[in-house]
Amino acid sequence: MISAPMTEASRTSAQSLRSDSITAFDMSVTADHIRDRLIKELAAVHVEVEDTSPNRCAASFKVLVVSPQFENKPLLQRHRMVNTCLAEELKEIHAFEQKTLTPEQWKKQNSQ
Amino acid sequence: MNNLFRSAARCLRSGSAVCVPRQTDGRSQWASVRLLCSAVDLQKNLGEMVKKDKVVVFMKGTPAQPMCGFSNAVVQILRMHGVDNYAAYNVLEDQDLRQGVKDFSNWPTIPQVYFNGEFVGGCDILLQMHQNGDLVEELKKLGIRSAVLDAEKESK
Numbered sequence: 001m002i003s004a005p006m007t008e009a010s011r012t013s014a015q016s017l018r019s020d021s022i023t024a025f026d027m028s029v030t031a032d033h034i035r036d037r038l039i040k041e042l043a044a045v046h047v048e049v050e051d052t053s054p055n056r057c058a059a060s061f062k063v064l065v066v067s068p069q070f071e072n073k074p075l076l077q078r079h080r081m082v083n084t085c086l087a088e089e090l091k092e093i094h095a096f097e098q099k100t101l102t103p104e105q106w107k108k109q110n111s112q
Numbered sequence: 113m114n115n116l117f118r119s120a121a122r123c124l125r126s127g128s129a130v131c132v133p134r135q136t137d138g139r140s141q142w143a144s145v146r147l148l149c150s151a152v153d154l155q156k157n158l159g160e161m162v163k164k165d166k167v168v169v170f171m172k173g174t175p176a177q178p179m180c181g182f183s184n185a186v187v188q189i190l191r192m193h194g195v196d197n198y199a200a201y202n203v204l205e206d207q208d209l210r211q212g213v214k215d216f217s218n219w220p221t222i223p224q225v226y227f228n229g230e231f232v233g234g235c236d237i238l239l240q241m242h243q244n245g246d247l248v249e250e251l252k253k254l255g256i257r258s259a260v261l262d263a264e265k266e267s268k
Contacts, residue, residue, distance in 0.1 A: 075240060076233050083220055090220045095182065097236055 029092045034061060041085045042067045045103055052097070060095030066106040075100070154212040162216075163229035166254045167198035170213045171223040175200050182235040183223045189242050193251060194259025227254055 031049040038044045046066035053059050063082070070078045078100035083090060090096060101109065162168050167190070173179030175187045190198060203210035203222050210222065217224055217231045225232040227250055232238065241247040248258040 075237050076231075079233065079237060080218075087220070095180075096221060097182075099236065099240075 029059075029089045031061065034063065034086060034089060037085060037089070038063070038065050038067075038082070042069055042081060046106060052095070059093055060097075061093055062097040064099045064101070066101045066103055068103055070100050070102045071104075150208070151212070154208055155216055158213060158216040159229075161199070161201070162226040162231075165199035166228055166256070167195055168226040169198055169200045169223055170203055170209070171200055172202070172204050174202055179204060180222075182221075185235050186223045186225060186238055189238050189247070192242070192260060193247060193256075194262075195251065195256060227251075 031051055034049050035047045038047045042065065044065050044067040046064070048064040050062040051060070052062045065082055069081065073081075079098060082098050082100060086093075086096075169175075169183075169186060169190070171178060171180075171183035171186060173183055178184035178187050187200075190196075201209065201213075203213065213222070213224055214220055219231065219234065221234050223235055225234070225238055232241075232250070238247065241250065248260060251258045
């Protein structure tokens, strides 16, 4: 991952965005909540949710979703499936990173 | 008032069902018609904006000074491929644009990248396309030779 040099301006904007999102933050958006939803609605067989908030723009999550439903679907479509699944949550989350793999891709990645 | 009428008429002509006048008090009704009209106009403008340049990026900040790590990542990836000539729109300068582009692409986050008017994705997708080689191919379709190819040649 390319690391972003934090300029004075971006620090300030990150701070102001963070305080905004805290007031609007729905307490139900937790890593567990996101994981449950992805397992239930996308039949995910493996989910990793990482809270990446502290050093990023604001309340943020990084997810890895492994689901057979991604098979034969291009990347953009897979990401749209995750976005749709988490539409409510994404309104509260400021930043969101995702990686979407089929079980086969996941197995291959682990064996490397 | 005349002006309001014209903008309302324009809005109705564009076929937007949501502009049908409702039974509310006159003033707020006109205000909402005006608001909806500008939203409809913005969507139309976005359709033109993404087609005007081969590569279009909606981001936080500018390529010279990105204001978010994800927008910065997109700028750095494009730079690595020698793509310097692209249209970048700073959504932090325009709250309507910030929401409007999300509605336009039905994509919840910024940055957003478009090639030849078509939505490509956000930072994650561009990064993965960079890693798996798809980005070189997609740029080729746009008639852009990725600088990564030249770098590879030199190292051989």
